[in-house]
């Protein structure tokens with residue numbers, strides 16, 4: 494297959510590209526390098542089945558015949574999508590429509606990277622795909638949340654009205670090597686702070702929860718979903734829930750094995766509309782795809798340590 498991956502120089506896009514190349518496919522990676530970087534795909538320089546183009550998917554483009562499109566492009570960390578607010582709205586709307594047009598033109602399979610953020614600050618716990626969410630449509634996070642919700646609606650419309658074979662993955666917090674060391678997400682912040690011997694910045698009282706999925710597990714789930722007959726959104730994430738304080742503790746435990754020290758905690762204000770809790774119900778993915786995550790948080794942190802150490 495010839496596969497188009499948008500956001501290929503990002504954290505998840507680069508891992509997805511590696512997996513697709515590993516399966517023998519040819520990949521065209523597209524990225525505007527707004528939050529990603531060429532370092533994530535530097536190891537593919539001499540790979541003849543990989544080509545890279547620096548471009549913004551908000552401008553229409555024709556990649557030539559492709560069999561599959563994985564639309565991963567979008568700022569993803571809260572500080573980055575707040576910095577790139579209008580760009581985030583545009584890539585979720587115009588950019589997603591441009592890539593859906595490509596899938597339509599070439600009869601390609603289409604997968605869009607959606608997010609647990611579609612559930613907002615959820616009133617149902619854990620979150621099943623049938624829950625419609627509790628999103629502030631005009632708060633600071635809305636540039637991301639509403640772009641992603643619009644992209645889901647657009648994707649379903651291309652499925653229903655244009656017959657495109659689409660898939661929607663609702664990704665829950667994912668981490669691993671190549672997660673940008675300074676893009677502000679909790680795992681990279683905590684690990685880098687601990688490795689540098691700085692205090693870990695806990696926002697609020699640290700009682701809010703997240704459920705962290707190791708990148709290899711996530712990519713496996715995404716690939717299985719893209720090859721299934723399911724068009725409605727599907728949660729892919731690790732259902733083991735941690736408070737942010739428990740996450741800090743896990744990071745301190747794992748990083749202490751290399752630093753021999755434990756950083757302090759420093760409490761900072763909670764960002765506006767920061768979701769109180771998040772945990773995927775993955776019954777659908779289990780049943781439909783025979784998928785469930787294999788790697789727990791502490792094991793995944795160990796697997797990520799070399800990468801973060803190289804960035805200190």
Ligand code: NAD
Pocket residue numbers: 499500501502503504505506523524525526527528529530548549550551564565566567568569570584588606607608609663664665666667668673
């Ligand atoms: P990332 O920032 O590392 O990667 C996103 C990539 O998209 C970057 O390389 C960026 O330069 C590129 N990009 C952004 N706008 C673009 C545009 N207009 N044209 C071309 N390229 C553009 O983030 P990530 O964590 O790899 O996230 C990948 C996708 O998965 C995103 O759509 C994100 O919303 C989604 N997601 C990620 C997580 C997670 O925990 N990592 C959770 C939920 C959803």
Ligand code: UDP
Pocket residue numbers: 570571666677678679680682683694695696697701703737763764767768
């Ligand atoms: N967080 C934190 N300290 C940090 C970065 C994040 O306490 O240095 C918290 C943040 O307030 C949120 C959770 O960790 O409750 C996850 O944040 P992240 O930005 O990784 O992703 P989100 O799930 O909010 O999109």
